[in-house]
Amino acid sequence: MFVALRDIRFARGRFALMGAVVTLITMLVAFLYGLTGGLAADASSAVARLPAASIVFGSPQGTALEVSFSNSSIGPAQLTAWQSAPGIGTVAPLGIAMSRLTSQDTAASVSVLGTGAALLPPLVSGRAPAEGQVAVGAKTARADRITVGSRVTVGAQTLTVSGITADRSYGHAASVWTTEPTWQRVSGATAPSALAVQPGSADTAALDRARNTRTVSRGGALAGIDGYSAEQSSLRMIQGFLFVVSALVVGAFFTVWTVQRGTDIAVLKAVGASSGYLVRDALAQALVLLLGGTLTGAAVGVAGGALLSGGGLPFALSGATVAVPVLAMVALGLAGAGLAVRRITSVDPLTALGASR
Amino acid sequence: MTTDEGSPPRVVVRLNGVRKEYGGDARALDGVSLEIRAGEAVAVMGPSGCGKSTLLNMVAGLDRPTSGTIEVRDQDLGKLNETGLALYRRHHIGMIFQFFNLIDDLSALDNVVLAAQLTGSSAKQARRRALELLDELGIADRKNMYPAALSGGERQRVAVARALMNRPALLLADEPTGALDSRSGEQVMDLLIDLNQIGQTLLIVTHDPHLATRCASRLIEFADGRIARESSLERTA
Ligand SMILES: Nc1ncnc2c1ncn2[C@@H]1O[C@H](COP(=O)(O)OP(=O)(O)OP(=O)(O)O)[C@@H](O)[C@H]1O
């Protein structure tokens, strides 16, 4: 680190500039991470936070089967077969549909989930819905001035609010919860969309084969939310691009820097520095730059994100989640710098001699 | 260096039939054999292109002979790999160049400390010795200046301090006064003489007969990659 740190001090302008670039890229990555997380929660938290290990999708015998909440339905025979399977833990029918909630003079898009009380998010007040009742999320209740006992219209059905739950959402719309039969009336469906299952020791693969169903993990079921995969993968692609860009930028900087100090490297070798020493020194220099840049960027990203999510933007970023992009930036930056400083090993110390400088 | 009265000082450098070819029929060194003993100050002179720098680079372990052997302190340089040669330079060789070759990004003091830093000696000790050396060389007040702000003579003195930092067995100098005005040149010569008087072994390549006669105890004259003449010198200063 002897030369590394003194280099940085001497060429502080150049290193500050490069550090600023790393900071800005990290900020961008942190924002994107927060946005990806926020949008993911906004699109999927009603499913992602269900207290069930697996989701079972189904379609009538002999028809094509896909992981999609909007194209799946569980017929009565399939439901019975799952409920009576030997070793099965719990099986709860789950209906999901998009609808509209009207209360007094306000209206909002909502996702309606029909299922048993066991799958309901934690209640803030009131109780789980019975037939003809609905539980709404705290945010919706606040925005629409809904309290326990209010009458609201969901779709074409007028329901009584039985309780206020913790906030969940599905397909970027706040979730409201009701029983499965009431859900059928609201949505016009004649069968639940899927099953939320604790498989226990049941042979789910055999059930899937026999009953034309498909069991996926709760996380895997998120792919069944319309637009979820496309949205997430496009955001992740942008993140990936940023990682590659940062590795290339850092690599390019250290390539130019290494070429620029080629004579210094030759002199250092001539006075007895080994290639290993010089490469370690250069990598330490890159590490200092990367840590400085990424930590600043991450701090700004988290702080800025907190402001944004206060303003209602779907944004979810914590110190722990931001560690992932920071570590990725540092690792990829080091890889880029590593490729760049490899050329140190091929510098011939003889070029130092007689060179006029 | 010697223990027994009367026995000749030990051999520091021994070249045996050293040849160096750079492809084609160009032959930079053509069978050079010589010995340098501890405490000697050897000057190498000769026309441009006769192989003086090539010889120095070989002894420094910066270049390898096409054939022949070079031993420094009984160590055959041909048996060392790149890292071994770096280690050898670090511990046994001090070098001064015509154009100083200081690191621009380091202050005068750090340029000197650097040499000890490479050997892994303690930062505090290294700093103390570097300050001592700069003081002895009369440039202690320049310690925090960067090379770009120093005069040629000052730079060369920083380079000498760097070369001496690890107490090298052999100090190599390639045209050490070549880029200096005559006054700075004389100061560097004084320095070399003082160093030799306290036992430092020197190998100096120069075009300047004045430098050779002032500083050296032995003169080796090169021509076309061979030793043309060797003579003992009575120092004039
Ligand atoms: N890297 C090289 N490739 C090809 N030829 C070289 C190389 N280095 C030196 N030579 C040749 O070897 C010969 C000796 O060069 P060297 O630098 O040792 O001369 P010198 O005696 O130091 O000359 P000067 O007094 O001008 O510094 C010259 O003919 C030179 O052209």
Ligand SMILES: [Mg+2]
């Ligand atoms: Mg030369």
